[in-house]
Structures are given as C-alpha cells and as structure tokens.
Amino acid sequence: MSINDIENLFLFIGGLGMFLFGMHSMSDGIQKSTGSKMRELLGILTNNRFMAVIVGALITAIIQSSGATTVMVVGFVNAGIMTLGQAIGVIMGANIGTCITSWIVSLGQLGDTFKAVSPSLYAPLLVGVGAFFIMFAKKAKKKTAGEIIIGLGLLFIGLDFMKNSAADYTELPIFTNAFALFGSNPFLGIAIGALVTGIMQSSSASVGILQTLAATGGVVTTASAVYISLGSNIGSCFTALLSSLGAPRNAKRAAVMHLSFNVIGAVIFGIAMYFLFRLRPTFADGSIGSVGISIFHTIFNIICTILIFPFADKLVSLSGVFVKSHDDDSVSSEDEEVVTLRHLDDRILETPSFAVENAILEVVHMGRTTHENLQRAFNAVLNYDQQAVDKVYETEKTINSMEKMITEYLVKISNLSLNEDQHNIINDLFYSVSDIERVGDHTENIAELIDRNRAGGEIVFSDDAREELKEIMDLVDNSFSYAMSAREKESIDDANQVVKYEDMVDNMEEELRETHIERLSKQLCKPTNGVVFLDIISNLERISDHAYNLAGYVMSEQ
Structure with a gap:
C-alpha cells in the first residue's frame, strides 16, 4: 500500500466523518429551531393515521434518520403516549422522510455543467458563515441558524472528500465485479445493503455512500443500486429492534411493525424489479447516477406506503403474532x-x-x-x-x-x-x-x-x-x-x-x-x-x- 493509498483512505474516513457530523449538526439545529412546533406534531398523532404518516415524514426529515424516529416511536408506545395504530402511520411516514437526505446528497453531485449552482461550490462559504454566526451572534436563534448552515456545509464537503478519495479506485475490477455481483444476485445485494446500514445505524448514511460511489464514474449498476437500497431500508430497522430488547410487549410490536413494513415492501419491489431486469438486462447493467438513486429511493418508499396503508391494521395484528402476549404485560394494576x-x-x-x-x-x-x-x-x-x-x-x-x-x-x-x-x-x-x-x-x-x-x-x-x-x-x-x-x-x-x-x-x-x-x-x-x-x-x-x-x-x- 502506497502513501497515496493511505492518504485516500484517510480522506474517505474523514469525509465520512464530516458527512455524518454534518447531518447530525444540521438536524440538531433544525430540532432546536422547531422548538414548540414538536408539541403540535405530537398532537396531530392523536387525530388520524393519514396525518400520522405526514408527521412521521416531517419528523424524519428533521432528524434525518428513520431508525431514530422508530426508536422514538418505540419509546412513545412504551410510555403509553401513542397507540400501535398511530405508531404504524408514523413508521410509514418515516420511510418517506428519510428520502430528504438522498436528495440533499444529489444536490452535491450536480456536476461541472451545473457548477455555478452546485452546493459543493458554496460548501466552504456555508461553513464560514455558520462558524461566524456561532462565534459572534448574540441571539440564540442566530447561533442555531449557524449550526444548521455549518452542518449543511460540512455534509457537502464530506461528500466531496469521499468522492475524490474513491475516484481512483472505482474503475478497479474488484469494484466493477462486486457491483455486477450485487446486481445479478438480489439476495446478496439486499444483504449487503442491510448489513452496511445496520453497522452504520443510518440508512441515510449508507444510501449517501452509495450515491457518492455512483457519482464517481458509472461503477454502480442500476440493479445493484436498487437491491442495495432495498436492503438499506431493512437495515434501518436494526436500531429500533435493538432498542426494543427488554422492553414491554407493545414496544417490541412497534419495532416488529417497522421491520415487517420494510421487509414486505422490499419483497414486493424486489420481485417486481427482478422480473423487470430479466426483461431489460441492458437497463439492469447500465450505470445509475446519484439523482437516479434518489428517484428510486423516493418512489419505492411512497409506493410502498400507498400499497400497504390500507392494510395497516393487518400489520398491527401481524406484530401480535410475532410478539406473543404474557400475563405480566397487563398494566391495569399499575400504580x-x-x-x-x-x-x-x-x-x-x-x-x-x-x-x-x-x-x-x-x-x-x-x-x-x-x-x-x-x-x-x-x-x-x-x-x-x-x-x-x-x-x-x-x-x-x-x-x-x-x-x-x-x-x-x-x-x-x-x-x-x-x-x-x-x-x-x-x-x-x-x-x-x-x-x-x-x-x-x-x-x-x-x-x-x-x-x-x-x-x-x-x-x-x-x-x-x-x-x-x-x-x-x-x-x-x-x-x-x-x-x-x-x-x-x-x-x-x-x-x-x-x-x-x-x-x-x-x-x-x-x-x-x-x-x-x-x-x-x-x-x-x-x-x-x-x-x-x-x-x-x-x-x-x-x-x-x-x-x-x-x-x-x-x-x-x-
């Protein structure tokens, strides 16, 4: 391994770190700025399931993690603040809300043609302006705005670091063969997507990395991107599942509902896309860009929600089949x-x-x-x-x-x-x-x-x-x-x-x-x-x- 390889490795790790920290800083700032608005969102959850879907999407768009939203939902169900019927709506909406990050990533990959309006061009300026607000602004609201701005800037800089460090290697046979394998084997592609997302505890981050690789030179095929994206949705459930361990029955059921919803959606889309790729092999083997991944990711989550929404009550009942009731789950005698x-x-x-x-x-x-x-x-x-x-x-x-x-x-x-x-x-x-x-x-x-x-x-x-x-x-x-x-x-x-x-x-x-x-x-x-x-x-x-x-x-x- 040459010094150049080590430098690129450090560049990729540093870029990933800035990308993740930028997402965290931006969502943290947005949460602060929303403040009491969260109470209004919480109140909406008690109205109807359709509104719960919208609230779930909004919350996830703010905190940029469907896994974190579902963990919170598990907590609400356990606390008795939310019923399972309300929770399933929020879970469905969370998958839609997580698409916002992929679109933010796409903005950073506009390319030389749109260089003048590319966020990557203005990312250093955003960091500078955000730092200026944080250091010198006296009002808390301006400091919060600084957190959002600097987070957005770091996110785009991190994406550039990752793209530049990976550019020299994406043409290697190992990358080409790997993505060809993921595209030809749906189970392997889905498993890789789920594994990477489970490790990173964020589907937004794993899809963002996939988009970065897709923007480096056509190494990512359409089929591999589809299957890995489906897997990332399943992997996003791991955080909530881990969180529900040791929790009461209803909290476990909320986590299982999230997993069931994503698995059913992945199976439906996986089968449909498999037959489509068999009919159109050139489409399957063709390269896909960052924007293409965002489009698929969004269409997949919206259509899944539309298809499964009428059967939401069945999904709640299904969770009861996987998580059996026990006598000690009763809360009627709790003081x-x-x-x-x-x-x-x-x-x-x-x-x-x-x-x-x-x-x-x-x-x-x-x-x-x-x-x-x-x-x-x-x-x-x-x-x-x-x-x-x-x-x-x-x-x-x-x-x-x-x-x-x-x-x-x-x-x-x-x-x-x-x-x-x-x-x-x-x-x-x-x-x-x-x-x-x-x-x-x-x-x-x-x-x-x-x-x-x-x-x-x-x-x-x-x-x-x-x-x-x-x-x-x-x-x-x-x-x-x-x-x-x-x-x-x-x-x-x-x-x-x-x-x-x-x-x-x-x-x-x-x-x-x-x-x-x-x-x-x-x-x-x-x-x-x-x-x-x-x-x-x-x-x-x-x-x-x-x-x-x-x-x-x-x-x-x-």
Whole structure:
C-alpha cells in the first residue's frame, strides 16, 4: 500500500466523518429551531393515521434518520403516549422522510455543467458563515441558524472528500465485479445493503455512500443500486429492534411493525424489479447516477406506503403474532409510580424537542395525582374517613417517588442539545416538580391534623367553621387546578386565574383567622378544634402560594 493509498483512505474516513457530523449538526439545529412546533406534531398523532404518516415524514426529515424516529416511536408506545395504530402511520411516514437526505446528497453531485449552482461550490462559504454566526451572534436563534448552515456545509464537503478519495479506485475490477455481483444476485445485494446500514445505524448514511460511489464514474449498476437500497431500508430497522430488547410487549410490536413494513415492501419491489431486469438486462447493467438513486429511493418508499396503508391494521395484528402476549404485560394494576417510570422512556430522548414535551406531560401527571390527593384530604376534613386519610398517606409516598424519577429525567434532558426557550422550560419544570411535591406535603399535613387529633377525641367544627373551611378549600382547589391547566396548555388566561384566586385565598385566610380567634375568645368552640382549624387554613394558604408559583413559571416563558 502506497502513501497515496493511505492518504485516500484517510480522506474517505474523514469525509465520512464530516458527512455524518454534518447531518447530525444540521438536524440538531433544525430540532432546536422547531422548538414548540414538536408539541403540535405530537398532537396531530392523536387525530388520524393519514396525518400520522405526514408527521412521521416531517419528523424524519428533521432528524434525518428513520431508525431514530422508530426508536422514538418505540419509546412513545412504551410510555403509553401513542397507540400501535398511530405508531404504524408514523413508521410509514418515516420511510418517506428519510428520502430528504438522498436528495440533499444529489444536490452535491450536480456536476461541472451545473457548477455555478452546485452546493459543493458554496460548501466552504456555508461553513464560514455558520462558524461566524456561532462565534459572534448574540441571539440564540442566530447561533442555531449557524449550526444548521455549518452542518449543511460540512455534509457537502464530506461528500466531496469521499468522492475524490474513491475516484481512483472505482474503475478497479474488484469494484466493477462486486457491483455486477450485487446486481445479478438480489439476495446478496439486499444483504449487503442491510448489513452496511445496520453497522452504520443510518440508512441515510449508507444510501449517501452509495450515491457518492455512483457519482464517481458509472461503477454502480442500476440493479445493484436498487437491491442495495432495498436492503438499506431493512437495515434501518436494526436500531429500533435493538432498542426494543427488554422492553414491554407493545414496544417490541412497534419495532416488529417497522421491520415487517420494510421487509414486505422490499419483497414486493424486489420481485417486481427482478422480473423487470430479466426483461431489460441492458437497463439492469447500465450505470445509475446519484439523482437516479434518489428517484428510486423516493418512489419505492411512497409506493410502498400507498400499497400497504390500507392494510395497516393487518400489520398491527401481524406484530401480535410475532410478539406473543404474557400475563405480566397487563398494566391495569399499575400504580402511579410504575406508570410514571414507564412514561419516562429514555428512547424519547432521541429527539430533545419531544423529550421536553414528554417531561411537561409527566409534570402535569404528577400535578393531577397531587390534586386528587388534595381533594381526598378536603373530603376527610369535612367528612372524616379513615380509609381516605390512609390513602392520602399512601399517595404522598407515590408523589415523593414521582418527584425523584421526574427530576432524574429532567437532568437527562438538560444535558441534551436544547435551545434557549427549552432550557428555560426545563429549569421551570425543576421548580414546578418541587412546588407540586410541597403541595403534597401540605396535603399530608392536613390529613395528619385530622387523624392525629381524631385519636384524642372527635373534632367537631361548628356549622360556620365548616362553611368557612369549605369555601376556602374550594378556592384553593380551583387555584391549583388552574395552575396545572396553565402548565399543560401554556395558557396565560389560566395563569391569570391563579393570580386572582391567590389574592382571594390570602384575604380570606386573614379574615377566617380573625373571626376564628374571636370565636375562641368567646369560647364558642373547643381550643383544640380551634388550633386545628387555624393550622388547616395555614396549610391551605401555602398550597395556594405554590399554585401561584406554578402559574408564575408559565407566565415567565411567554
């Protein structure tokens, strides 16, 4: 091996590295720029399967990896955010979305005829402009734009490096014979495509390399490109399959659906193209360019989706045949702690924007659980029930566990690549979890006041005291309910309602304290009962304070 061969090897490896890093940097920047748009995409998934296909294509076009999209889908299914029926639509769309990278690669292979408009000509300029934005721009949005621009530039430079390093070798007999063999043997061509994609964990990358070789001088035949492209679609399933190992049944079924869809599509197209090539051998043995591969890759994925879409439910059922059910798969008896742990699936971290939205959902879930416990404690105050009090204690332990799990998940998200707005939301969620946990503590305090004093004798509030307690508890209940609604919907109107209720609770707490002290001085109620009354309204006022904090975080994000 000569020094020139070593130089070309290093050039190819470096080009591949820049190509992959460019894809990553570009998709990372696009995800940051989309930000809250991901929430809208997530909402669309609950509508219908056709929209799920579109969303799947959009998400994959952003993150440029159908495998990563499917891994995320596996996480959503495991978390209970998405059903298998919705997941199959996203999986179908993911295969269409992955074609965007092949078209970007094609732009870089326009050739000398279109040199003036070839992205390769402007790639160094893009890197320079992107670096300038990242280094000197003060606004986060401009820095994000810099990431996208520099990623795009590196992608095209990497493609040029690979093309130039491979140009001297593509005319060698070993290359010609290899692609002739892949073209004449469909099974071998598909296997090579699947293997390379499985190793690289990206069909976009493997197809991009194939396109680069195709652009170096006609070494890639049409038949070999077709079969290798079909194999790359199958290979893109390996990431999700590996991710589903050890996951619950539905998560495994989502990964199997992805594999089934791609295998069925590859078989249908493989057979059709095999007979076409037998009828037109000159077409099969003819060379294909980068644009030709993009056209086939796109047509294949769109037609497969159209053909299989009507049988999507059958595909869901087929996954159940391959992944058998077990008794321990039932989630009907899961408590809130187990449900929360299942929802905080690390696979969702594959896409930071969705991870942020998932974290919001889980904080709201914790808030709803705390709200139910608060109402349980209120009922125990007005109508003593030992079982209700015991349930308050039990649920408070769950809330503490939820706080720990969600906080750990938020730490993981905070280490992801987030834009400034997302960082602010995650910081607010840290505080929100703490405030909700404190509401849980005050709820437990109220239950303990009733329970502890009940043991020393029955606590009987006067009719006036009971009415006063009910009135202030209703205000606190509404305040916390609006606070969680504001967090869930990012609603300023709901947050403003919390502010109004907070003022009402503060004023009423002062009035009730004064009137109750007056009742105590006139000996209209027992001193023990009076102390319990004052302690209860004190805890209620603090719960309202925490609701006010929760609303304030939402306001600060607008």
